[in-house]
Amino acid sequence: EAQVTQNPRYLITVTGKKLTVTCSQNMNHEYMSWYRQDPGLGLRQIYYSMNVEVTDKGDVPEGYKVSRKEKRNFPLILESPSPNQTSLYFCASSRLAGDTQYFGPGTRLTVL
Amino acid sequence: KQEVTQIPAALSVPEGENLVLNCSFTDSAIYNLQWFRQDPGKGLTSLLLIQSSQREQTSGRLNASLDKSSGRSTLYIAASQPGDSATYLCAPRDVNTGFQKLVFGTGTRLLVSP
Numbered sequence: 001e002a003q004v005t006q007n008p009r010y011l012i013t014v015t016g017k018k019l020t021v022t023c024s025q026n027m028n029h030e031y032m033s034w035y036r037q038d039p040g041l042g043l044r045q046i047y048y049s050m051n052v053e054v055t056d057k058g059d060v061p062e063g064y065k066v067s068r069k070e071k072r073n074f075p076l077i078l079e080s081p082s083p084n085q086t087s088l089y090f091c092a093s094s095r096l097a098g099d100t101q102y103f104g105p106g107t108r109l110t111v112l
Numbered sequence: 113k114q115e116v117t118q119i120p121a122a123l124s125v126p127e128g129e130n131l132v133l134n135c136s137f138t139d140s141a142i143y144n145l146q147w148f149r150q151d152p153g154k155g156l157t158s159l160l161l162i163q164s165s166q167r168e169q170t171s172g173r174l175n176a177s178l179d180k181s182s183g184r185s186t187l188y189i190a191a192s193q194p195g196d197s198a199t200y201l202c203a204p205r206d207v208n209t210g211f212q213k214l215v216f217g218t219g220t221r222l223l224v225s226p
Contacts, residue, residue, distance in 0.1 A: 031212070042116075043201070043216040050212065058213065090155060098143050098211035103156040
């Protein structure tokens with residue numbers, strides 16, 4: 001089944017404890033992206049990747065890192081999480097940048 | 113900077129009604145526009161993608177229209193069912209950002225009652 005998977009689905013952590021949210025797609029898509037969703041603000045792009053080893057900042061990149069060493073994986077790294085990073089995170093992928101985007105199930109992160 | 117507005121923010125209708133969800137965007141230089149539905153606690157499901165050169169796109173009971181020059185798109189749902197209850201999001205993709213980013217509205221929350 002073609003899909004985008006994220007792990008973990010739920011995470012509660014404390015300020016400053018480094019964490020990684022994984023994202024994987026099995027559709028051989030070149031483009032991948034991370035979004036966060038907050039009430040009243042909608043979905044906002046954090047980082048995106050046009051292909052392996054090609055990443056760039058979205059609208060709200062502060063406090064996040066990404067890497068794209070393999071085509072299928074696009075992990076989101078929070079080096080020192082803070083409470084304002086409490087949010088619902090979505091990974092998405094598409095064959096190319098302008099094509100239909102497919103979203104993962106989301107990761108609900110709480111930073112205490 | 114592209115801004116997207118969806119009206120109404122919430123809508124409650126009885127089963128069987130035809131309904132229209134509205135999406136407006138400020139920058140008409142878009143490459144395409146995608147409609148999604150989001151169920152509570154779940155991810156986004158792509159419904160339709162309409163290219164800037166298209167006026168309409170249809171999938172089953174769903175029909176999306178696009179008027180790029182006026183910065184508007186509508187999602188028409190025919191014969192609504194309780195299973196259509198969800199939040200509907202529209203997201204244009206700007207030409208100026210190199211097609212790489214969807215800009216989302218805050219959605220219309222739809223409740224279809226039996």
